Amino acid sequence: MMTPEDIHELAEAVRSSPRVLAIGAGTKPRLSQIEATKICMQRLQGIIEYDPGEFTFTALAGTPLAEIAAALAAKQQYLPFDPPLIGAGATLGGTVAAGLSGPGRFRFGGVRDFILGVRYIDGAGRVLRMGGKVVKNAAGFDLPKFFVGSLGRFGVLAELTFKVFPRPASSMTLRLSSADIHSSLNMLRSISRGRWEVEALDILPRSFDIALRIAGPEAALPLLATDLLAHFDGAKLSNEEAATLWEDLREFRWVPPDAALLKIPVALDQLLALYSSHLGDSIHVSAGGNVAWLATPRTTQWPAMTLRGNSPLWTAPTQRPAIWQSIKTAMDPEQRFPTLDP
Amino acid sequence: MPAALQRLAQILPADRLLTSAAELAAYESDGLTAFRTRPLAIAVPETQEEVIALVRLCHELQLHFVARGSGTSLSGGSLPVVGGIVITLNRLNRILKLDPDQRLAIVEPGVINSQVTTAATPHDLHYAPDPSSQSICTIGGNVAFNSGGAHCLKYGMTSNHVLGIKAVLATGEVVQFGGESRESIGPDACGLFTGNEGLFGIALEITLQLLPRAESFHTVLAGYQTLEQAGDAVSAVIAAGLLPGAMEIMDALALNAAKAAVHAEYPPGCEAVLIVELEGPRESVAIEKQSLEAILTASRPVEMRPARDAKERLAIWKGRKSAFSAVGRLSPDFIVQDGVVPRRRLGEALRRIDSMSKEAGIRVANVFHAGDGNLHPLILFNGREEGALERAEDLAGRILKMCVEMGGSITGEHGIGVEKREFLADMFNQYEIDAMLRLRAAFDPHGIANPGKMFPGKEAPSLSHHGLHPLEKAGIISRE
Known part of the structure; x- marks a missing residue:
């Protein structure tokens, strides 16, 4: 070193x-x-x-x-x-x-x-x-x-x-209840297209509930929250609860110690299949359904990058186009850095 | 008939392979009208397969090609190459998919920028990047040059809205970078491809993210006695922690032009006008507009005019967006410059431009994206005067060097193209330029894709003056 x-x-x-x-x-x-x-x-x-x-x-x-x-x-x-x-x-x-x-x-x-x-x-x-x-x-x-x-x-x-x-003057977090993945996905669709301009929109791990954060002038947030809660079933979190919720997600504290942690880029219409193929594993869906963080003791068939644990760096690898090798050679002609694919 | 033309004729029917002098003339120039070059032929493909076949043929024959959309580049990005072909992409103009749930559109390169928003509007969505030429410029061109617009401070440039690109590289290889997700794993090749200035290949399908249309807007026009006061007001808005969708400044000369062209009305006795636009959910805008009013009042404007309805808001933007072509009424010719300085040095930059302008005896109008320090000095000249174009170019060059000296950039949103390639070395050293050249060679070993752009070189086309772009004269496009 x-x-x-x-x-x-x-x-x-x-x-x-x-x-x-x-x-x-x-x-x-x-x-x-x-x-x-x-x-x-x-x-x-x-x-x-x-x-x-x-x-x-x-x-x-x-x-x-x-x-x-x-x-x-x-x-x-x-x-x-x-x-x-x-x-x-x-x-x-x-x-x-x-x-x-x-x-x-x-x-x-x-x-x-x-x-x-x-x-x-x-x-x-x-x-x-x-x-x-x-x-x-x-x-x-x-x-x-x-x-x-x-x-x-x-x-x-x-x-x-x-x-x-x-930094917005103030922020507020709501937890919306959802009984199953279908209803979570419906909420993601409506909210991400909605007028509220939410900052964060996630499906919580070990649950189908939605966590969402709104931000802006302090006096506007209760009004926005009331409107959101008129459309969806849920509740406001206290500032402490909100801070803990986002921190636990950011630090991946929900990941069991023996599990691998993987990042899977996804689109909304893939999420149902992702959940079905990982029954029993914990999944945190973030960024309005654009990324899934998967904790699994095994690995996955989905294209993913493993951050920690016992799973290949890239799962479901496919042949990269020839241009990748050309870029690598252009930037690192002596191959001093490891190759992208181990 | 040259051998290359015979081979091209095997790919395209005669009516889509233009070779007559009259047909070629229409493609000799783009938005940078000071340059013109006559290509060998214009290829007009209608399908992705035809584009791929054309690029593969160019690769085989080492034939130069320039991809072109609507030809609105202000840096000469789609200037043809002598002996090479132009591949026009206007007929690849389908919106292949519009998914309101995933909030994306997949489009072909010839789709017009504003058509994406038009298609998204029924879903209350929009495509954020809004270059002034948005009613005519194509997404393919926006991707090649990483175009900007008036809303970059909050929403970023084209590259911040491109999720995926299917492209044919100059080697003939067809690749897919990125996809439908806003997240990715592995190096961000989609980000690298965006802004390549046509040197890597041709985008065939572009996946764009759409954003929810803001529910409400609050647009204020404030007139000031001096440019500096307007600049200070911008700093005060920033310091207060507001993040407006747009902050634009026009100086006296630009104001006069807008008055003459679209009968825009501005407070009398103003040397500068600032436009600030807030946007968002109605509850937030209602509160932020009070903060904005307090900040602007403290900045001692001559007059403040908040738009009371959508019509007044559009009138404010019409004056702003027409400013460039309006300057055409003040002068037979002008150059639009595009430089960036750190925001805190805007006032200083404008003073130096003013003194350079006086010293050179050349009028300069200023219209700029004040929120992100992106200047657009308009350098006025009369091309019929001996040496006037060269003197204007010289002034433009000195302004660019000043931008770099102040810690900024030689281009905020127009790209390097032909226009600024000699200035690349002011921003990057030889090792860095070499690194970029190696990267270019990885994508294009024969140097056939849009050669003569971005990098300093010997084969510079000669300057020739021929006035405003015909579309500009007709008021269809404007420079920004």
Whole structure:
């Protein structure tokens, strides 16, 4: 394990070994379970620039999300996509490399929609910058987006620039009761098309109930909540209950210790089949039905990425088009980073 | 008949392979009218299979091709290549699927931007990206150039709304990136493809996310004595924690143009006008509009005009959206520039543009997306004057360099295209440009897809002046 202290040492670390993989806090252990010299990113931490008036910050990749969230909160701002595992110590770079977004991604988009720029080390050990540092930029190829979900297989992220939003003055969480998956899905359909502009819309694990969050000016929320509860059966949660509910989801506390945790991108019309094929397993459906987090002691036939536990990194693998190999060769000609498919 | 044309004729019937001088002339230029180039032929496919066959033939023959939608690119993104072909995608214009539950539409590249919203409206949904040319520009072009619009601060650009892309790459390979889910696993290739400026290949099917149409709007027009005051008002709105759907500023010259063109009315004695639009559920907007009114009142406007109904709101936007073509009434010719500066430096940027404009003796009108620091200086000139275009280009270039110097970007939403390729090196160093070139070569080893765009190069087409785009003169398109 190498532990570089700055970007130049990071570049040297990349050059020093024929096969390297960067790891952050290790909160998604399955992603880095692969033969390679590990580069520990935890010393490369800190916020380099944060200008609330610009809605942007730049931080080193090893910076814990918790530190970023605290700095943003002090200026009434936030990353609207609720990055997961923040309490477990997840880093900004690890979140980008894993491509993970939490329930809040429903309203304004996920990690891919808030990343603006990257500084990274390519396979030849060069420090390169792509993207930009302002909220709007269309210059050059959008490599920052490509790094989202890239698992360190195309370069080592050193520094990231993100867009942030003003934190709504207030938020409120409702829990809507549902007896079965059919009624949960009907609620997802109506609410995601509705006028309320909810921030988060999830089906809770070990239940068919819906958790939804609305946000905005404090005085508007009771009115919106009353209207929602006139359409759907449920109740408001207290602030404490709401905080616990979202935190438990964000930290995957509902996942049994012996189960593997998998991310399955889905569309609404696939969810019924997903639930049927995993009777007995716990599923948390998030982002209005666009992603399912599955906890299972086995694995799955659905295309998924395993974050932890005993399941292949990619389940149900299919042959990737030839372009993937060409991109890999272009960015990492010496194959210094592991291949995407183990 | 050249061999390439014979092979093309095996794919397309004669009436969809245009080669006569008169037919080619219509495709010589796009929204960047200062450039024109005559291609070998125009291919007019009607099916995805024909597009794939054309690209595979180009790959085999190493024949250059330029994909084109409605030709509204302001950076010369669809400028033809001498000896190459233009593949027009306007006839691939079907909306293949509209799923109101999953809130998505799958469209072919020739579908017009505003048609997506039209199709989604019965379901109370809309497609958010709204470039000024939205009534004519195509989704394929929007994807290639990652187009923006007036609502980017809150909703992002085209790439934030593209969930999936089926494309034929310049190698002839057909790929599917992303899909119907808003989430994905593995590297975000769909995000990489969006904004490739036509250098990777041609999108055949694009999956777009739709958003619920906001239930209510509150649009305010505020007039100020100085541009700086208008800029300060923007900062105050941001500092208060509001997230308006749009914040736009027009300066005096742009206001005069809009008055002349669409009889827009603005408070007298104003050097700048700010438009702020809130949107959302009625309960939230009702409260936020009070905060907005307090903030704007404190910013000491000459006058504040909240839109009282949908008609007044549309009138405010009509004045704003017509500003570019309206400037055509003040000057025989103009260049639309597209740069970004950090928002806090907007005032400083405008002062420097003003002094550069005075120094050069060239009038510059400013219309911009103030919320995200995206400037659109309109540089006025008379192309009949010897050297006027070159002087205007020179000023445009200096404005871009200033944007980079201030920590911004050489393009917010128009792309690099032909227009700004010499400025790419102001933002990226040689290693970075090399890395992008290697990536391009991965998608297009022969360099046949839209060559001469994005990257600095020798084979620059020559500048030639020929005034406003005919569609612009007719008021159908506008530049933004």
